[in-house]
Amino acid sequence: xxxxxxxxxxxxxxxxxxxxxxxxxxxxxxxxxxxxxxxxxxxxxxxxxxxxxxxxxxxxxxxxxxxxxxxxxxxxxxxxxxxxxxxxxxxxxxxxxxxxxxxxxxxxxxxxxxxxxxxxxxxxxxxxxxxxxxxxxxxxxxxxxxxxxxxxxxxxxxxxxxxxxxxxxxxxxxxxxxxxxxxxxxxxxxxxxxxxxxxxxxxxxxxxxxxxxxxxxxxxxxxxxxxxxxxxxxxxxxxxxxxxxxxxxxxxxxxxxxxxxxxxxxxxxxxxxxxxxxxxxxxxxxxxxxxxxxxxxxxxxxxxxxxxxxxxxxxxxxxxxxxxxxxxxxxxxxxxxxxxxxxxxxxxxxxxxxxxxxxxxxxxxxxxxxxxxxxxxxxxxxxxxxxxxxxxxxxxxxxxxxxxxxxxxxxxxxxxxxxxxxxxxxxxxxxxxxxxxxxxxxxxxxxxxxxxxxxxxxxxxxxxxxxxxxxxxxxxxxxxxxxxxxxxxxxxxxxxxxxxxxxxxxxxxxxxxxxxxxxxxxxxxxxxxxxxxxxxxxxxxxxxxxxxxxxxxxxxxxxxxxxxxxxxxxxxxx
Ligand code: ADP
Ligand code: MG
Numbered sequence: 001x002x003x004x005x006x007x008x009x010x011x012x013x014x015x016x017x018x019x020x021x022x023x024x025x026x027x028x029x030x031x032x033x034x035x036x037x038x039x040x041x042x043x044x045x046x047x048x049x050x051x052x053x054x055x056x057x058x059x060x061x062x063x064x065x066x067x068x069x070x071x072x073x074x075x076x077x078x079x080x081x082x083x084x085x086x087x088x089x090x091x092x093x094x095x096x097x098x099x100x101x102x103x104x105x106x107x108x109x110x111x112x113x114x115x116x117x118x119x120x121x122x123x124x125x126x127x128x129x130x131x132x133x134x135x136x137x138x139x140x141x142x143x144x145x146x147x148x149x150x151x152x153x154x155x156x157x158x159x160x161x162x163x164x165x166x167x168x169x170x171x172x173x174x175x176x177x178x179x180x181x182x183x184x185x186x187x188x189x190x191x192x193x194x195x196x197x198x199x200x201x202x203x204x205x206x207x208x209x210x211x212x213x214x215x216x217x218x219x220x221x222x223x224x225x226x227x228x229x230x231x232x233x234x235x236x237x238x239x240x241x242x243x244x245x246x247x248x249x250x251x252x253x254x255x256x257x258x259x260x261x262x263x264x265x266x267x268x269x270x271x272x273x274x275x276x277x278x279x280x281x282x283x284x285x286x287x288x289x290x291x292x293x294x295x296x297x298x299x300x301x302x303x304x305x306x307x308x309x310x311x312x313x314x315x316x317x318x319x320x321x322x323x324x325x326x327x328x329x330x331x332x333x334x335x336x337x338x339x340x341x342x343x344x345x346x347x348x349x350x351x352x353x354x355x356x357x358x359x360x361x362x363x364x365x366x367x368x369x370x371x372x373x374x375x376x377x378x379x380x381x382x383x384x385x386x387x388x389x390x391x392x393x394x395x396x397x398x399x400x401x402x403x404x405x406x407x408x409x410x411x412x413x414x415x416x417x418x419x420x421x422x423x424x425x426x427x428x429x430x431x432x433x434x435x436x437x438x439x440x441x442x443x444x445x446x447x448x449x450x451x452x453x454x455x456x457x458x459x460x461x462x463x464x465x466x467x468x469x470x471x472x473x474x475x476x477x478x479x480x481x482x483x484x485x486x487x488x489x490x491x492x493x494x495x496x497x498x499x500x501x502x503x504x505x506x507x508x509x510x511x512x513x514x515x516x517x518x519x520x521x522x523x524x525x526x527x528x529x530x531x532x533x534x535x536x537x538x539x540x541x542x543x544x545x546x547x548x549x550x551x552x553x554x555x556x557x558x559x560x561x562x563x564x565x566x567x568x569x570x571x572x573x574x
Contacts, residue, residue, distance in 0.1 A: 003040070003064045003117060009078040009099055013086040017078070020301030022104040025163055026053025026152060027172040028302060029105055033147050034180045035095035036102075037061035039082065040145065043203075044188045051194075052166035053173055054152050062144040065117035068124035071136050074113070075128050077103045089298050095257065097298075107131045108159065109152045115145040130155050174198055175248075178213055179258035182251055182285065185209035210236040210285035213251055218242060218283065223329050227321035231290055231314050237325060238283030240550060241333050243276035249283035254306050255295055256287075261305065264288065267315045271322035274418075275331065275547060277554035290314060330381035331549035333556040335565060382543040387535045394526040396535045404561040409530060409538065411551035413523035416541040417481060418552050421461060421515040430462035432477040439488035441465075442472040447495045450510075457511035461518060463491065482522040493521045516552055 009017075023029055030047060037045045040063025050056040066074060073079050080099030083092060105111055106128040116123035123141035127134045153159040163169055170193055177199060181189040185206045191199040201212065211222055214236060222236040238249065250268065252259055264286070272282045296307040308314045385398040385405055396407040424430040443451065448471070451458070458465065462479030478487045497517035498510065524530065530538070542548045542557065550556055567573040 003067065004081040006070045006073050006079050006081045007084070008073070008076055009080060009083070010085065013083065014078040016086045016089060017098050018298050018301050022100055022301055023108055025172065026057060026169050027176040029053065029057050029149050029152065030059065030173050031176050031180065032101035032105065033057070033059035034177065037063055037145070038180065038184050038187065039094045039096050040064040042144065042187060046190045047177055048192045049170065049173055052169040054163070055150065057149040057152070058146065060144065060146040065120070065143060065145055066113070066115040067117055068120065068136060071113060071115065071124055071126045072133060075102050075106050075133060091292055092297060105149055108156050109154065110150045112148045113145065114139050114141045116141050116143050118143050179251060182209055182213050183253055183256055183258055206234065206287065207236065213285050214238065214249060214283060223325050225321065225325045229317060231288060231317035233286060233288055233318060233321050235284065235286040237322060240272060240275040240331050242283050243280035244283050245280060247281050250281065251285040253287040255289050255292065257297065257303065257306065259304055259306050263311055263315060264318060267318040268322060271319045271326065274552040275326060275550050275554060280554070288314065288318065327546060328381070333559045335559055335561045382548050385539055387532060387539065390530055390535065393529055396539070402563040404566060405558055407539065407558045408555065409524050410526050411555050412538055412542050412557040414519050414551040415545055415548065415557055416538065417519035417523055418515060419545050420481065421479070421519060425460045425515070429460050431480040432462040432464055433480040433483050434477045435475065435487055439475045440468055440472055441475055441488050441491055446499055450495060450498050453510055454514060457514060461511070461514055479518060479522070482518070485522055490521050494518055
């Protein structure tokens with residue numbers, strides 16, 4: 001790789017660079033130096049830290065090196081070999097382009113660069129401390145560049161005080177290295193902390209690196225996504241049962257850059273909507289690519305945020321493509337001991353243990369590329385179940401291919417009714433059943449307010465009400481599917497649900513929440529006795545649902561105990 005000359009940006013370009021602090025913690029230094037190594041075409045990058053990076057950070061690469069006569073200028077502000085003008089800002093392909101990293105780091109630490117381009121016989125070395133450089137001297141070194149940063153923030157005690165605990169700072173370094181390694185899967189990356197090897201990652205495919213980044217607990221519990229539209233989306237999606245309490249199992253790349261994007265995170269949440277419980281978030285490694293001109297990368301000094309020209313389109317594409325993959329997969333919750341696959345056997349990142357919700361595994365859908373969804377419904381992945389009976393008036397017990405399956409009758413029926421309601425609503429309205437004796441329901445002021453907000457949504461979902469008296473309504477029809485339930489009680493319960501979670505609607509509109517409440521209070525309950533025909537009918541309907549594997553609260557409808565697991569229980573197999 002040839003190295004364009006390092007030059008100082010003209011003022012017109014320098015002015016357009018998003019201003020702000022680049023170096024706020026050890027991980028920022030690691031990020032800037034690794035990005036420089038990647039920009040220099042490195043095939044191997046080694047990162048060492050001591051004292052959580054405060055004592056020492058050393059990044060070595062086998063990249064292009066810096067010509068001796070350009071070494072000093074590299075430490076000048078806005079000195080870069082990557083862009084020449086403000087115009088170039090719109091088509092940057094490199095991680096760096098601001099020419100600010102080396103001078104910013106050298107202002108708050110002692111920095112030594114030892115570098116040797118392929119064309120040079122010897123390496124050159126330069127040390128800069130507190131912004132003041134020494135003379136460039138000859139040194140012996142292999143081709144490439146090693147940057148050593150010592151005593152970070154030694155001259156800015158205020159900065160030092162803002163650092164978190166050494167353990168936390170070191171953890172952020174690990175995350176940073178992992179994020180950049182993800183961006184460059186063909187590059188070998190190694191990280192040592194106080195001489196101890198923390199990461200050792202060989203060159204591999206993006207898919208492999210994505211799964212490695214999620215860590216061993218996810219082995220066999222991810223789905224591949226590979227959508228090539230105007231927005232290309234590739235990577236690995238955690239199965240719903242691997243949903244997490246925190247977002248630290250979400251990794252995003254946008255056009256090759258590790259970024260944070262609340263918009264993308266929200267889109268992912270929406271895609272998993274009703275498949276995981278509220279308050280949990282999906283795990284995922286996703287690379288989102290849009291045409292370069294549809295993206296602004298120069299909005300943030302540390303370049304960890306980007307701006308899309310058309311946010312809406314990217315949001316919608318992401319929701320749609322992730323949903324396709326989820327719909328096409330068998331999202332079965334399986335009870336079995338975790339068995340780590342090949343991913344786990346490699347030396348891997350320090351992965352946090354999965355949450356309690358992630359303590360199960362599934363061998364049926366692991367890591368395979370799932371074809372794009374072809375037909376509505378999930379009949380292709382929902383298994384054939386032979387009903388054996390009812391357990392505790394709560395679960396349907398069945399057999400499927402020699403495995404034991406348990407179906408939560410309430411969760412299953414909720415899912416069926418909910419999808420029925422939403423489908424009918426779209427198709428012009430839910431079938432209503434007139435009441436022979438209309439029920440009069442008194443309303444509180446809050447409930448009256450709710451009713452007026454619901455407006456026509458009420459009728460679309462099969463409820464017909466007329467004003468009655470001073471503070472009440474006459475209920476003249478309810479959704480046909482609810483016939484047999486106490487109409488007034490059902491209506492009251494629905495309104496109570498809506499009123500209760502008024503301020504906690506997880507992005508759902510009022511109409512959807514009414515559909516949820518209606519389905520919830522209409523569905524068979526735990527304690528309802530079901531005969532064989534009812535159970536078979538329910539499973540039939542569930543098999544035709546879009547998302548048969550969970551109710552809309554994100555609870556599983558079915559849990560599967562593989563026959564191999566049963567054999568283990570009875571010591572037939574070890
Ligand atoms: P930027 O990356 O924005 O150009 P930096 O301050 O990070 O600015 O680096 C200044 C210049 O030094 C880079 O443009 C590049 O030419 C050179 N450089 C820095 N690190 C390396 C490296 N590891 N290998 C080769 N060249 C490097
Ligand atoms: Mg740089």
